[in-house]
Amino acid sequence: MAGREDGNRQRETQAGPGPAWAEELLEHLRPAGRDVRRVVDWLSGAVRGSVALQDAAGNLMAGTRLPLDEDLVTDITAGRIASAAWESRERHLRLVRVEHPSHTCVLAVSRETPFDRRAADVVTHTAQVLELLLTARESTAAGHRLRRATSDLRLAILQLLMVEDTIAARRVAAGLWPGLLDADTACVYVVESDPAVRDRIAEECLDSTKEDALVVRCPAMDGHVIVVSPRDTTDEALRSLVGRYPDIFLGGSVRQSLARTATAYGQAVSALAVAHFRPDKTAVYAERTHPERLMDPQALRGWTARVLRPLDTLPHHTRAELLATTRLGLEFTAVNAAKVLGVSRNTVRARMERVEALLGTDFADLTARAVVHLALNTQIGLPDAQFTDGTANSTLRLSDLLSGPAVRTWAQQLLDRLDADARNPRRTLRTWIAAGGNAERAAQALGMHAQTVREHVRSAEPVLERQLLAAGTDLYEVVLAHLAVGDLDLPVLHRHD
Numbered sequence: 001m002a003g004r005e006d007g008n009r010q011r012e013t014q015a016g017p018g019p020a021w022a023e024e025l026l027e028h029l030r031p032a033g034r035d036v037r038r039v040v041d042w043l044s045g046a047v048r049g050s051v052a053l054q055d056a057a058g059n060l061m062a063g064t065r066l067p068l069d070e071d072l073v074t075d076i077t078a079g080r081i082a083s084a085a086w087e088s089r090e091r092h093l094r095l096v097r098v099e100h101p102s103h104t105c106v107l108a109v110s111r112e113t114p115f116d117r118r119a120a121d122v123v124t125h126t127a128q129v130l131e132l133l134l135t136a137r138e139s140t141a142a143g144h145r146l147r148r149a150t151s152d153l154r155l156a157i158l159q160l161l162m163v164e165d166t167i168a169a170r171r172v173a174a175g176l177w178p179g180l181l182d183a184d185t186a187c188v189y190v191v192e193s194d195p196a197v198r199d200r201i202a203e204e205c206l207d208s209t210k211e212d213a214l215v216v217r218c219p220a221m222d223g224h225v226i227v228v229s230p231r232d233t234t235d236e237a238l239r240s241l242v243g244r245y246p247d248i249f250l251g252g253s254v255r256q257s258l259a260r261t262a263t264a265y266g267q268a269v270s271a272l273a274v275a276h277f278r279p280d281k282t283a284v285y286a287e288r289t290h291p292e293r294l295m296d297p298q299a300l301r302g303w304t305a306r307v308l309r310p311l312d313t314l315p316h317h318t319r320a321e322l323l324a325t326t327r328l329g330l331e332f333t334a335v336n337a338a339k340v341l342g343v344s345r346n347t348v349r350a351r352m353e354r355v356e357a358l359l360g361t362d363f364a365d366l367t368a369r370a371v372v373h374l375a376l377n378t379q380i381g382l383p384d385a386q387f388t389d390g391t392a393n394s395t396l397r398l399s400d401l402l403s404g405p406a407v408r409t410w411a412q413q414l415l416d417r418l419d420a421d422a423r424n425p426r427r428t429l430r431t432w433i434a435a436g437g438n439a440e441r442a443a444q445a446l447g448m449h450a451q452t453v454r455e456h457v458r459s460a461e462p463v464l465e466r467q468l469l470a471a472g473t474d475l476y477e478v479v480l481a482h483l484a485v486g487d488l489d490l491p492v493l494h495r496h497d
């Protein structure tokens with residue numbers, strides 16, 4: 001057995017044009033051929049022997065396992081010697097140290113015939129190539145880990161914004177993106193693409209916004225990228241991005257406070273549905289007349305405070321958690337709300353069931369969902385301070401809020417749009433809402449096929465300019481319109497409304 005010191009490690013190559021094996025070896029450094037296992041397999045064929053690449057712990061990284069002297073391997077991996085040779089009548093063995101960014105490896109080659117100059121050179125230079133490949137792989141893996149960690153951090157910031165914890169969101173963002181969330185307001189955008197190209201689109205969004213925006217791969221929808229930006233220039237940058245690709249779409253919200261990120265996200269998703277029918281494939285949420293804006297503000301505040309009063313006995317953080325989860329759970333499915341919040345769907349359901357119990361209502365009832373959604377949307381724009389003008393103790397009921405002339409006129413004009421259709425989709429829609437959005441139950445009540453019910457509801461969407469088959473703000477506004485004109489009964493909320 002023979003060994004040599006690390007300082008004497010030979011790295012000389014033959015003068016003149018390289019031999020054919022050298023050209024083959026260099027091919028493995030090309031981007032398409034960078035694979036440690038392929039290099040080890042090539043070496044096995046080049047020297048007509050068995051090859052093993054293993055780490056200091058004895059884990060086989062490539063090739064076939066060989067019986068090696070543990071002490072000799074330890075000397076090599078510890079740096080006491082750089083290589084060693086051993087031979088017997090049956091086999092001839094070469095061991096060479098292969099440097100690795102995190103740990104040293106050993107390349108072992110076993111042949112039945114002695115190593116000539118050519119075979120020795122092949123082994124030596126292959127070890128050098130393996131060092132380069134392992135270093136590159138480690139760097140690539142580190143880069144992937146860094147990008148994944150950064151992506152996870154962006155998602156965590158978004159989840160904090162979704163539950164209205166703007167202080168924590170700013171604190172987390174300040175470490176990597178100082179000033180990103182310093183503004184009080186922001187717009188939310190959703191870019192939709194084929195899931196197969198979403199990662200590339202997300203990188204394009206980062207480049208287009210110059211990292212002045214929070215760019216997150218949506219955890220609920222595989223083809224969506226969510227962008228939260230306080231900068232006015234983001235809209236133009238994202239529109240330019242959409243213009244460069246044939247099959248991506250952009251929906252944007254109106255400017256909202258950071259605490260209303262969840263509301264802005266819902267607006268962006270709603271606008272995204274419209275973008276599919278626009279020539280430029282983009283749309284911004286249309287600010288239309290919402291029913292709550294037609295109600296007396298003081299009376300609406302007092303009613304909201306009274307509806308949500310059963311939650312006031314909870315610790316502040318628990319109350320905020322329940323309200324934020326319920327707000328998202330009413331806008332989206334429990335599964336998608338859970339993905340956005342980073343919790344399980346059972347957690348979302350449990351929190352919403354707790355709110356149901358406290359409010360004394362049933363979220364299976366679409367009218368109850370719409371009324372609680374109205375209260376939550378009103379509450380989010382209000383401080384937690386107590387009302388000092390007495391409206392919080394008002395006996396004003398929801399029926400009083402909905403019976404105002406402005407609200408009734410809005411509701412009547414909205415639903416009257418359906419009367420031109422001879423199929424009477426207005427009756428179908430009313431029955432479908434009363435059945436909790438269940439097409440089968442509505443069909444039984446109407447004496448028609450469930451698919452016909454769905455078609456009627458779907459045909460009402462462009463007429464009302466609102467999405468109905470997907471739960472959310474659009475549907476709840478239509479439900480409130482039915483309540484205002486008396487086409488549906490008011491829901492019960494802890495026996496006072």
